[in-house]
Amino acid sequence: MPELPxxxxxxxxxxxxxxxxxxxxxIVRDKRLRWPVPDTIHEMEGCRIDSGIRxxxxxxxxxxxxxxxxxxxxxxxxxxxxxxxxxxxxDHLAITLDSGKQLRLHDPRRFGAALWIEGDPMQHALxxxxxxxxxxxxxxxxxxxxxxxxKTAAIKLVIMDSHVVVGVGNIYASExxxxxxxxxxxxxxxxxxxxxxxxxxxxxxxxTASIEMGGTTLRDFVNESGEPGYFAQTLxxxxxxxxxxxxxxxxxxxxxxxxRSTFFCPKCQH
DNA sequence: AAAACTACCTGAGTGC
DNA sequence: TGCACTCAGGTAGTTT
Numbered sequence: 001m002p003e004l005p006x007x008x009x010x011x012x013x014x015x016x017x018x019x020x021x022x023x024x025x026x027i028v029r030d031k032r033l034r035w036p037v038p039d040t041i042h043e044m045e046g047c048r049i050d051s052g053i054r055x056x057x058x059x060x061x062x063x064x065x066x067x068x069x070x071x072x073x074x075x076x077x078x079x080x081x082x083x084x085x086x087x088x089x090x091d092h093l094a095i096t097l098d099s100g101k102q103l104r105l106h107d108p109r110r111f112g113a114a115l116w117i118e119g120d121p122m123q124h125a126l127x128x129x130x131x132x133x134x135x136x137x138x139x140x141x142x143x144x145x146x147x148x149x150x151k152t153a154a155i156k157l158v159i160m161d162s163h164v165v166v167g168v169g170n171i172y173a174s175e176x177x178x179x180x181x182x183x184x185x186x187x188x189x190x191x192x193x194x195x196x197x198x199x200x201x202x203x204x205x206x207x208t209a210s211i212e213m214g215g216t217t218l219r220d221f222v223n224e225s226g227e228p229g230y231f232a233q234t235l236x237x238x239x240x241x242x243x244x245x246x247x248x249x250x251x252x253x254x255x256x257x258x259x260r261s262t263f264f265c266p267k268c269q270h
Numbered sequence: 271a272a273a274a275c276t277a278c279c280t281g282a283g284t285g286c
Numbered sequence: 287t288g289c290a291c292t293c294a295g296g297t298a299g300t301t302t
Contacts, residue, residue, distance in 0.1 A: 003295060034278070034297085057296075074295050075280075090280085109279045111296060126298090153273070162297075169295060218295065219282080238295095259275075261294085274302070284292080 002072040004134065004167030005210035006221050006229065007057045010078050013224035015052040017080045017101050018061065022048045027094040029087065034073060034113045037093065041116040044068055056130050056166035060121050067121040073111030079104050080224045131165045134203050139165050141197040148188035148196065155191050156184035157258045159203065168203060171216055171238045174263045176202040178237045183269045184262050209234065237263040
């Protein structure tokens with residue numbers, strides 16, 4: 001579910017409700033997430049949340065005492081409710097604010113995470129080795145070219161490698177490669193520089209467009225208000241096996257690359 | 271070093 | 287209905 005646009009959508013929706021607010025109580029209903037929710041998360045109680053930023057698919061909420069790191073995994077969502085709303089199954093974490101609102105992390109598959117970081121969050125093991133943000137200046141054709149040089153791995157796997165660039169998940173990798181006209185199986189080292197230029201632009205464009213539409217809801221993604229995103233209607237290849245290519249009418253193919261479903265148009269992509 | 275694969279977990283959908 | 291099976295948006299970690 002949540003890739004970068006969905007995390008960004010969630011963060012933008014949640015931020016106005018949490019920035020400047022004080023944490024009244026942290027309720028851990030089930031600590032069994034990807035990593036056990038640490039008891040130190042209660043350190044947040046009494047703290048004022050000063051900032052909310054995204055790094056890759058992680059959300060970071062800063063206080064003077066430490067930083068709350070949240071990840072939505074494959075099936076997570078973060079909603080703004082009030083304490084009187086009954087908990088649902090898989091509501092694992094709730095953070096009550098002095099405004100009377102309550103943030104809730106809901107994650108059926110429990111691949112998400114909630115951690116408390118003391119010190120510089122960017123030096124945390126999960127964050128320090130990440131590649132550049134796809135929407136930032138560091139991610140460029142020159143950067144991607146250097147990362148692809150000599151690699152025999154499929155280009156799709158390279159753009160999904162978080163050491164190369166963060167935030168490009170399975171949906172948007174297929175979409176960006178379609179937009180750039182590149183076969184996802186193509187060895188990264190053999191993709192020409194001009195086509196890498198197109199790919200960088202395609203990655204930026206598809207992520208930006210999706211953010212503007214509130215993300216992609218295939219099955220269960222909802223934003224902080226419980227509403228779906230509308231980018232799924234715009235998907236060109238993802239989850240469209242057998243359907244006609246929106247450009248040439250050829251049937252979209254599905255293959256598996258790196259154990260993940262990959263969709264492309266065999267005529268438009270080389 | 272890089273590629274290949276495993277693990278974590280629940281729920282929806284499919285075929286019998 | 288029910289059972290067995292497949293598949294799913296992420297990513298750290300292990301093995302080859």
